[in-house]
Amino acid sequence: MNRLTKLFSEKKSNILNIYFTAGFPELNDTGKIIETLAESGADLIELGMPYSDPLADGTTIQDSSSIALKNGMELDTLFKQVTEIRKTVDIPIMLMGYFNQVMQFGETKFFDNCVNAGIDGLIIPDLPMDYYQIHIQSLLEERDIKMTFLVTPQTSDERIKQADKLSSAFLYIVAKSSITGKTTDISNNQLNYFDRLKAMNLTAPQLIGFGIHDKTSFDQACKFANGAIIGSEFIRLLKREGLSGIKEFIESIK
Amino acid sequence: MNEQQNKYHPNQSGYFGEFGGAFIPEMLHANVENLRSRYEEIIKEESFQKEYNALLKDYVGRPTPLYFAKRLSEEIGAQIYLKREDLCHTGAHKVNNTIGQILLAQRLGKTRIIAETGAGQHGVATATVCALMGLECIVYMGEVDIARQAPNVQRMKMLGATVRPALSGSKTLKDATNEAIRDWIDNPEDTHYIIGSVVGPHPYPDMVARFQAIISEEMKWQLKEKTGKENPDYIVACVGGGSNAAGAFYHYLNDEDVQLVLVEAAGEGVDSGKSAATSILGSQGVIHGSMTLLMQDEYGQIVEPHSISAGLDYPGIGPLHAHLIKSKRASVYAATDAEAIQSAFHITKIEGIIPALETAHAFAILPKMNLKSEDVVIVNLSGRGDKDLNTYMQFQPNNKTDE
Numbered sequence: 001m002n003r004l005t006k007l008f009s010e011k012k013s014n015i016l017n018i019y020f021t022a023g024f025p026e027l028n029d030t031g032k033i034i035e036t037l038a039e040s041g042a043d044l045i046e047l048g049m050p051y052s053d054p055l056a057d058g059t060t061i062q063d064s065s066s067i068a069l070k071n072g073m074e075l076d077t078l079f080k081q082v083t084e085i086r087k088t089v090d091i092p093i094m095l096m097g098y099f100n101q102v103m104q105f106g107e108t109k110f111f112d113n114c115v116n117a118g119i120d121g122l123i124i125p126d127l128p129m130d131y132y133q134i135h136i137q138s139l140l141e142e143r144d145i146k147m148t149f150l151v152t153p154q155t156s157d158e159r160i161k162q163a164d165k166l167s168s169a170f171l172y173i174v175a176k177s178s179i180t181g182k183t184t185d186i187s188n189n190q191l192n193y194f195d196r197l198k199a200m201n202l203t204a205p206q207l208i209g210f211g212i213h214d215k216t217s218f219d220q221a222c223k224f225a226n227g228a229i230i231g232s233e234f235i236r237l238l239k240r241e242g243l244s245g246i247k248e249f250i251e252s253i254k
Numbered sequence: 255m256n257e258q259q260n261k262y263h264p265n266q267s268g269y270f271g272e273f274g275g276a277f278i279p280e281m282l283h284a285n286v287e288n289l290r291s292r293y294e295e296i297i298k299e300e301s302f303q304k305e306y307n308a309l310l311k312d313y314v315g316r317p318t319p320l321y322f323a324k325r326l327s328e329e330i331g332a333q334i335y336l337k338r339e340d341l342c343h344t345g346a347h348k349v350n351n352t353i354g355q356i357l358l359a360q361r362l363g364k365t366r367i368i369a370e371t372g373a374g375q376h377g378v379a380t381a382t383v384c385a386l387m388g389l390e391c392i393v394y395m396g397e398v399d400i401a402r403q404a405p406n407v408q409r410m411k412m413l414g415a416t417v418r419p420a421l422s423g424s425k426t427l428k429d430a431t432n433e434a435i436r437d438w439i440d441n442p443e444d445t446h447y448i449i450g451s452v453v454g455p456h457p458y459p460d461m462v463a464r465f466q467a468i469i470s471e472e473m474k475w476q477l478k479e480k481t482g483k484e485n486p487d488y489i490v491a492c493v494g495g496g497s498n499a500a501g502a503f504y505h506y507l508n509d510e511d512v513q514l515v516l517v518e519a520a521g522e523g524v525d526s527g528k529s530a531a532t533s534i535l536g537s538q539g540v541i542h543g544s545m546t547l548l549m550q551d552e553y554g555q556i557v558e559p560h561s562i563s564a565g566l567d568y569p570g571i572g573p574l575h576a577h578l579i580k581s582k583r584a585s586v587y588a589a590t591d592a593e594a595i596q597s598a599f600h601i602t603k604i605e606g607i608i609p610a611l612e613t614a615h616a617f618a619i620l621p622k623m624n625l626k627s628e629d630v631v632i633v634n635l636s637g638r639g640d641k642d643l644n645t646y647m648q649f650q651p652n653n654k655t656d657e
Contacts, residue, residue, distance in 0.1 A: 005343070052423065052556045053432055053556050055432060055435055055436070055543075056279040058436070059422075062422060070381035075553055098540070099277055099540050099541045100554040101539040101554045102554075103540065103554060103555030104537075104550060104553060105553065125279040126277045126543070127276075127294070128275070128276070131277075150279065150280040151280060152281050152283075152284070154281075154283070154442050159283070175441040177439065193499060211349060
């Protein structure tokens with residue numbers, strides 16, 4: 001069974017999804033970080049494929065991507081690293097990146113590599129839903145790879161329903177209109193947005209991302225969804241403390 | 255602007271053939287969709303057209319002349335006309351688009367304007383219309399470009415704009431564009447993003463082309479008035495993203511007897527590893543929200559381009575141009591940094607016009623085109639070279655002896 005399907009069927013609340021960029025801080029840290037996250041109690045890993053022009057990301061993730069690329073990270077290496085660590089860890093892993101990376105690697109080849117490496121799902125923020133339906137969806141379904149789409153406070157109800165329907169992994173609730181990496185408390189506007197989502201009776205599991213950075217913001221987000229995603233804050237931690245602070249950080253959130 | 259529905263115009267989803275579309279994160283969707291669903295209707299409004307045309311006439315100084323370049327024609331051995339976009343207010347064609355987009359932004363109820371700029375011409379043109387309309391203006395510009403286009407930075411500041419350096423990547427136009435897009439994601443309610451070229455997600459490539467189409471609209475009647483001919487044999491324009499070329503080609507796209515010529519920046523040479531010849535070195539992929547041709551490696555990482563000209567230093571090309579090239583409607587030449595510099599000095603000397611470095615690339619290929627004496631060629635003189643004086647001064651042959 002797809003590990004994401006299993007996770008979301010077994011766990012309905014306080015799901016902790018951690019994002020980090022593959023090949024950061026050092027090229028060969030990827031496997032070790034995955035392992036430590038799994039041991040420390042993270043539920044799901046969103047592994048960033050470093051990209052030269054990450055449009056949806058703020059400075060923190062952008063900088064980590066530049067460093068990873070300078071370290072020599074490329075997709076073939078990434079797939080090898082995940083294949084290797086898959087022998088010992090069973091945590092669900094998703095890849096997050098930009099459509100051009102998938103396209104240039106070759107769509108079919110990319111998805112085959114995902115299957116072989118034990119990747120469970122994908123998040124490709126600049127992949128349009130209609131393009132996905134026409135060109136990608138069946139390729140993923142054949143391979144049991146799950147997909148996640150994003151919704152924001154500006155997304156119309158109609159579009160939210162479409163994203164919900166197409167999100168076979170989880171629905172990514174972007175907490176506010178922003179690039180990644182900004183930390184603020186939950187505002188009234190956001191509360192209204194979360195209530196609006198709740199009232200829509202969506203079917204996909206929901207995780208809230210953008211701005212989640214500590215236990216308080218994680219717990220708050222978990223009141224409105226099945227869990228939450230921490231990205232930039234985790235990158236900042238890796239940058240500050242390397243791999244040694246991971247366990248303590250995850251335990252402080254859980 | 256006349257509506258033209260044909261194979262060189264985008265379909266409902268913004269595709270020119272296989273290029274275009276809107277590959278954008280959801281965080282941008284509402285903004286882009288708002289623009290997409292309203293731009294055609296707003297542009298067609300009588301009040302919009304009236305205001306747009308009045309500003310083009312009295313503020314920009316249109317129509318710009320179509321000038322017969324006598325000495326250049328004799329030298330090349332063809333009938334060469336220059337479309338004098340360098341005479342537009344602010345010194346380049348860029349203002350045609352910013353006038354259109356600021357009027358659009360007002361009708362969309364936006365109060366804050368952002369823009370990216372390479373050479374600074376689009377930044378200046380945006381800062382200018384923001385001053386004119388009293389709107390807040392933030393211009394993103396690569397740190398490298400800020401250094402090489404200092405006069406335009408000062409102009410933008412004098413016009414009241416905030417110039418924010420883009421510090422990521424190659425610190426040039428593509429990175430300024432990334433930063434502007436990020437700003438738009440962070441400010442989805444009050445902000446309109448005035449893209450300066452025919453790039454970005456649908457509807458930008460079409461919208462900017464329509465605002466620049468005034469160039470070829472004027473060329474049509476001006477050429478007839480001057481020569482009695484309906485059409486030229488060639489139209490030559492430099493291309494980075496491709497806004498001046500799109501404007502110069504627009505009303506001739508269906509006139510297949512008119513040969514459309516794009517000139518890319520070869521930098522230090524197409525194969526030197528320091529080039530911005532996108533269509534020659536590039537392949538199909540996604541950049542800045544659009545499926546087009548771009549310079550990239552095997553993993554889709556965008557390759558940092560090089561050109562001496564900041565306005566052409568861009569790793570992508572507008573989807574319209576990608577389509578024109580792929581369908582062989584347009585042909586492509588490339589001119590190196592050195593050829594452009596040499597050409598700029600030469601044109602200045604024989605025509606008394608100092609062209610922008612970007613435009614100098616277009617002039618540089620004329621001797622290579624094997625033109626016949628009866629050929630009528632229009633070169634789109636997209637901008638003037640005042641902004642490039644710092645660069646030109648480094649190559650001024652007399653500088654050393656006269657010091």
